[in-house]
Amino acid sequence: MEKIGFIGLGIMGKPMALNLIKAGYEVSVLASSKEAQALTDAGATIHESPKTMAEANDVIITMLPDSPQVEDIVLGANGVIEGIDAGKLYVDMSTIAPSTSKDIYQKMKDKGVEALDAPVSGGQVGAETASLSIMVGGNPVAFERALPMFKAMGKNIVLIGEPGAGQTTKACNQVIVGMTIQAVAEAFTMAKEAGVDLEKMREVLLGGFAQSRILDLHGKRIIEENFKPGFKIKLHKKDLDIALKTGESLGVSMEGTAQVASQMTKAIEQGKGEFDHSALYLMLQK
């Protein structure tokens, strides 16, 4: 079995790394991580830097907040790229800019290292129950090599295409989810102000073309005014920024996405950044 170095033990990364250990992998983590103790208790070993970790392992997986953190850990001083050798595999499961993924892919390729972008969806629950959706960009052979590891962390695992294609797909997911939440929020606010029973409306609309998982789950959250995350507005805003930058670089007009991102910025400014993204509904209340 391949030896894995796992970097990024946050709400998502910690249960993902624990699932790799449960699946029988030898996992190592960085000494600097706040959650290193929890992982060593479960059997992980410790490394001092991404560089030494990359020297000692076959596969390096990162699960970090955003592009700058990934660039720092991978390309920075004592970064992964300094320790990784030809024949090893680098897998980034963070949600970052497709352009950054492609850049890292090329730099790894130059060293003879395969890289995959493999962002996930499914949230904390998906991470804990090893049922994440994993959208992968990269080489099919590298994908097959990573597949047993992905299966220890997720269920709906698809090789979408070229390097960066996983990140592009994730950005599209976040665009659709964000705009669908905004749609449900506008409709529910209008209905509430008109005195319509929201629960009855939700049920009828779920039977027609307006049906969506968002109308079902986030519609319920809105009706119950339960905005405990779930997925935080501030993180969704970061993902929409990635989508908007990607759209801009491709010359694609994304007015709807920009409008939702702007609502999210206002929500963050009002101190609602830690709320579930369904709390976009609150931005429309009088």
Added chain:
Amino acid sequence: MEKIGFIGLGIMGKPMALNLIKAGYEVSVLASSKEAQALTDAGATIHESPKTMAEANDVIITMLPDSPQVEDIVLGANGVIEGIDAGKLYVDMSTIAPSTSKDIYQKMKDKGVEALDAPVSGGQVGAETASLSIMVGGNPVAFERALPMFKAMGKNIVLIGEPGAGQTTKACNQVIVGMTIQAVAEAFTMAKEAGVDLEKMREVLLGGFAQSRILDLHGKRIIEENFKPGFKIKLHKKDLDIALKTGESLGVSMEGTAQVASQMTKAIEQGKGEFDHSALYLMLQK
């Protein structure tokens, strides 16, 4: 069985009236209708005006393009209201402004006539196969009276609430559908420009939070670039105008809806008003 006068024999109204005849109802239509012959061939009788039709029938159903046509037929010279008597029932199945529905409800009420607003969703196919969703506003007793007729035309039939509540729910349906199409259109355009396989992306996204009937059906239309309606952009634009006016009258901010309506206006100006609403995708292409 109650005698029904049916006004508005368009793409939707004609099969709905035929389904009432099939269910055994005695149906009459207006002599002025282009499709009167098709209905009389099926057994319908003819009346010269909405007034005489209302005098001779127990229930009047209208299925017209927009609020002004409904107001004209119901409240205009020789209109339904001049011929209808206490104890009869008026059912409007058009998609019109909730405020117009409430106004007509009140005017009918003043004459001792019950009125229901009962807009539908499901399109031409739903009308032809008697499988429309019907969202109803009005009095529960009037709803029970109309239910056998609704069952001859539809399947998912729900009394939502007070007069106007059916129209408000339909407006909400159109808001959610419009914004979800825009979401899928922006995401698919970005993915296409980035070189991502749209069919693979659609399949992965259908497994997660981005899932919607729109991503499924309209996503498929977009991939196949099949923009034969379906539901025309110009009609959806009319419905979003109703939603925007309703939102304005309630003091509800509907920026996302306004943005989609503006895209639809541009599409109509470019001669795409007769295309299926999934053709919003075309507005984003370079």
